[in-house]
Structure formats: C-alpha cells, structure tokens
Amino acid sequence: MAQLKWQLGTVLEIRQETPTVKSLILDLRDWTTHFAGQHVDVRLTAPDGYQAQRSYSIASPPEDKYLMLTVERLEDGEVSPYLTDVLRVGYQVELRGPIGGYFVWNARDSRYNDSPLLLVAGGSGVAPLMAMIRHRAISNSKRPTTLLYSSRFYEEVIYREELDRLVANDTSLRVIHTLTRRQPQNWTGYGRRIDRAMLAETAWLPEEKPLAYACGPTALVETVANLLLELGYESGRIKTERFGPTGG
Amino acid sequence: MAEQFISRGFKGRRRGTNSELKGRIPPGQYATEEFPVLSAGPTPRTLLERWDFSIYGEIAEDLKWTWGEFLKLPRETATVDIHCVTKWSKLGTVWSGVSVDTLLEGINLDAQPDVGYLIAFCDGGYTTNLPLADVRGGKAWIAYEFDGKPLAPEHGGPARLLVPHLYFWKSAKWVRGFKLVKEDRPGFWETAGYHNYGDPWKEQRYAGD
Numbered sequence: 001m002a003q004l005k006w007q008l009g010t011v012l013e014i015r016q017e018t019p020t021v022k023s024l025i026l027d028l029r030d031w032t033t034h035f036a037g038q039h040v041d042v043r044l045t046a047p048d049g050y051q052a053q054r055s056y057s058i059a060s061p062p063e064d065k066y067l068m069l070t071v072e073r074l075e076d077g078e079v080s081p082y083l084t085d086v087l088r089v090g091y092q093v094e095l096r097g098p099i100g101g102y103f104v105w106n107a108r109d110s111r112y113n114d115s116p117l118l119l120v121a122g123g124s125g126v127a128p129l130m131a132m133i134r135h136r137a138i139s140n141s142k143r144p145t146t147l148l149y150s151s152r153f154y155e156e157v158i159y160r161e162e163l164d165r166l167v168a169n170d171t172s173l174r175v176i177h178t179l180t181r182r183q184p185q186n187w188t189g190y191g192r193r194i195d196r197a198m199l200a201e202t203a204w205l206p207e208e209k210p211l212a213y214a215c216g217p218t219a220l221v222e223t224v225a226n227l228l229l230e231l232g233y234e235s236g237r238i239k240t241e242r243f244g245p246t247g248g
Numbered sequence: 249m250a251e252q253f254i255s256r257g258f259k260g261r262r263r264g265t266n267s268e269l270k271g272r273i274p275p276g277q278y279a280t281e282e283f284p285v286l287s288a289g290p291t292p293r294t295l296l297e298r299w300d301f302s303i304y305g306e307i308a309e310d311l312k313w314t315w316g317e318f319l320k321l322p323r324e325t326a327t328v329d330i331h332c333v334t335k336w337s338k339l340g341t342v343w344s345g346v347s348v349d350t351l352l353e354g355i356n357l358d359a360q361p362d363v364g365y366l367i368a369f370c371d372g373g374y375t376t377n378l379p380l381a382d383v384r385g386g387k388a389w390i391a392y393e394f395d396g397k398p399l400a401p402e403h404g405g406p407a408r409l410l411v412p413h414l415y416f417w418k419s420a421k422w423v424r425g426f427k428l429v430k431e432d433r434p435g436f437w438e439t440a441g442y443h444n445y446g447d448p449w450k451e452q453r454y455a456g457d
Contacts, residue, residue: 003456101440225290
C-alpha cells in the first residue's frame with residue numbers, strides 16, 4: 001500500500017463554534033476522499049525542527065470540496081492551542097490521512113442497509129459523528145438516525161444551529177441533547193449525564209438491529225458501550241472512539 | 249517535501265534538557281502521565297472461572313491454562329516504556345505477568361523454522377499479528393497486573409499481551425491465546441490501514457510507512 005504522505009493544507013476559514021472550539025476549513029491539493037468518521041494526523045514543526053503530532057477527526061462529509069477539522073482547545077495542550085489561537089486564515093498546516101477504517105459509516109455500504117443509526121457524542125467527540133450526519137444528509141439517506149449529544153453547557157453545544165436546521169428538514173433524523181452542568185430556562189432536553197434510563201428512552205431497540213457509534217471522553221464511551229450491551233445491543237455493532245485531554 | 253515546512257508561529261513546548269528521557273520517546277510521540285484508553289468497541293467482561301489461555305495452530309499438541317494454572321506459572325515484573333500509535337508514550341510502566349518464553353517453553357519452535365508468526369486472539373473478537381521472533385527472548389509478556397494491581401478491564405484485564413517494543417495496538421487487550429501460523433495474516437487494525445509490523449522507532453504507524 002502506498003504511504004500516506006504529509007501534505008499542506010491552506011486555512012480558508014476559521015469558525016468559532018463555541019468559546020473553546022474552532023473549526024478549521026482547509027484546502028488540500030492532493031486529498032483522496034475519506035469516509036465519514038475517519039481522522040487525520042496534524043504535524044507542527046518549530047523553526048528548530050522540533051515536531052509535535054496529534055490526531056483530529058474530520059467533521060466534513062466526503063462530498064465536500066474542503067476538509068473541516070473541529071478542534072477543542074485543551075488548556076495543557078501543545079497542538080490544539082496553536083490550532084485555535086495562533087493559526088490564521090492563509091496559514092498552512094501539515095497533515096496526512098485519512099486514517100482509520102473501522103469507526104466509519106458509508107451511506108452506500110449495503111452491509112447494514114436496514115440498520116438504524118445511534119450516534120452518541122460527548123463534547124467535541126461529536127466531530128466524526130457530524131461527518132456522518134452531514135454525509136447522510138448530502139447523500140439523501142433516510143436511514144433512521146438518532147444523535148444523543150452530551151454537552152456541559154448550552155453554549156458548548158457544537159454545530160447547534162446546523163443540527164437544528166437538519167432536524168427541521170428531515171423527519172428521519174432525531175437530535176437529543178443533554179446538558180450536564182447547567183440548563184437554560186425552558187430547557188426541554190435532558191439535564192444529566194447519559195445513564196441507562198436515558199438510553200432506554202432514546203436508543204433504538206436491539207430488535208431493530210441498530211448500528212451504534214459512540215465518541216467522546218473515555219468515561220462516557222465506556223458507560224455508553226456497557227449500557228448498550230446491557231440493553232441488548234450486539235457487541236460487534238457498537239463502535240467506539242475516545243477523545244480526551246490526552247488527545248493533546 | 250524537499251524543504252522542511254515550518255509551522256508559522258509554532259514554538260512548541262519548552263524542550264526538556266533531560267536527554268535520557270528524550271532518547272526514550274520515539275519520533276512523533278509525546279510523553280503522558282495518564283493512561284488513555286483506546287479500543288474499537290465495548291469492553292468485554294470474562295469471568296475468571298471461564299478464562300483460559302490457549303496456544304494452537306502449527307503445534308504438535310495444543311496448550312491450555314486455566315486462570316488458576318496461569319497464576320501458578322513463573323511470574324515476572326517488567327518496567328517498560330509503551331508507545332501508542334495515537335501519539336502518547338508512557339515511560340516506566342510496571343507490569344507483572346508471565347513471559348511468553350515461559351508459555352512457549354514446551355514447544356520446540358527451532359525444529360519448525362517455517363512457523364514464523366502468531367495471531368493473538370481476544371475476547372471481543374480483536375486480533376493482531378506478530379512475528380514469533382518479536383515475542384521471544386524476553387520481549388513479551390501476558391500481563392495481569394499493572395502498577396501492582398489487577399489489570400483493569402478497560403486496560404485489557406484480566407490479562408493482555410505486552411509487547412512494548414511495538415506500537416501498543418500489538419499489545420492486545422483481553423488476550424485469550426495465540427494461533428501459531430506459517431504465513432503472516434494481518435489482524436484487526438492491520439487490515440484497517442495500520443502498519444503490519446508497527447515499530448515506533450521507525451514510525452511505522454500506517455500501511456506503507
């Protein structure tokens with residue numbers, strides 16, 4: 001297999017998604033298309049040759065011309081503060097990818113054609129799931145899909161307006177929010193960490209042969225995967241990806 | 249790229265002066281004090297009463313140990329640096345378990361030099377492939393303790409393979425045995441775009457590296 005080569009992407013746009021999260025929209029000359037759910041490695045090089053690498057999920061669907069990476073600024077991070085604080089439109093970023101052939105969903109893949117999708121996100125772990133949701137919308141898939149999305153505060157919900165728009169135009173897509181730390185007045189979503197009762201109320205029944213993807217901090221992903229098993233989901237149909245402060 | 253690209257405005261963390269430490273971190277890796285968890289699916293739970301470790305395949309007689317038998321095998325403690333392909337390295341981790349040499353002791357591998365590989369198989373369906381040479385000669389263990397405590401399920405407990413000189417996905421969690429084979433056959437991540445061998449010092453992260 002050919003090596004994944006490092007390439008330069010030019011920053012076309014930077015979107016402030018939440019106070020600590022930005023999306024970078026990159027123009028890449030030699031991008032071969034990816035699957036929703038895959039990630040890239042970003043490599044930064046200092047003038048003295050020192051390098052640092054981290055992985056970031058791709059938030060854009062394969063159909064988009066440009067690549068979107070959604071980056072959460074980590075206080076003790078080395079790469080993420082550069083990407084969120086230093087990087088400007090017109091700068092270049094070195095990266096390679098796409099990487100990862102397991103935590104992916106392809107609307108045209110016939111293997112799981114009749115499976116509804118359960119997507120469970122914690123914080124910026126929503127990024128690869130958003131690539132799936134966008135891919136699903138663009139490819140006009142009506143696959144019944146539920147996104148259960150846990151954030152700490154309303155202000156920290158990434159892609160909130162876009163998700164609202166997508167739901168308004170698509171009866172087969174449900175987005176359920178839970179805000180774990182503080183809820184605005186008149187909040188109709190959940191207001192606690194994801195637990196068994198919440199999954200029992202929102203997740204597809206195991207008889208519907210759902211396909212589940214969970215991405216977020218380790219504690220959330222472990223909890224969700226264990227609870228889904230308890231609810232009767234097949235182990236091989238629960239795919240997990242973990243994001244955490246150690247993502248750097 | 250012919251010319252080295254410099255990331256505009258990137259300085260990086262203050263570089264430590266500890267060159268001994270620096271020499272222990274492979275290219276593209278960073279040291280962490282934490283112990284991140286990475287797995288592709290739910291954490292399997294196997295009752296110890298039902299746990300066993302088996303070796304089969306190209307072998308005259310299959311081998312099998314129950315949990316009780318396994319704990320009675322000679323125990324070794326290894327202090328090693330581990331390197332995850334997702335870029336973190338953790339230095340000086342302390343593991344206890346059974347050396348793979350001990351498990352292979354009863355097999356005359358030198359008499360059948362064409363059996364050069366193994367496939368580690370695990371609860372949950374995970375597999376990974378390794379050359380036999382990489383698990384012999386004091387290079388690999390089946391570890392059941394981390395830091396003096398029973399290995400936690402999310403880190404691969406009750407027991408995981410430990411092959412610290414390769415990227416950590418080769419150190420299969422929830423390992424239940426080896427299949428010895430003549431021909432190499434890529435495992436779970438090896439068929440999903442990751443490198444077949446995975447030497448962190450050569451930065452063999454992905455197929456083609």
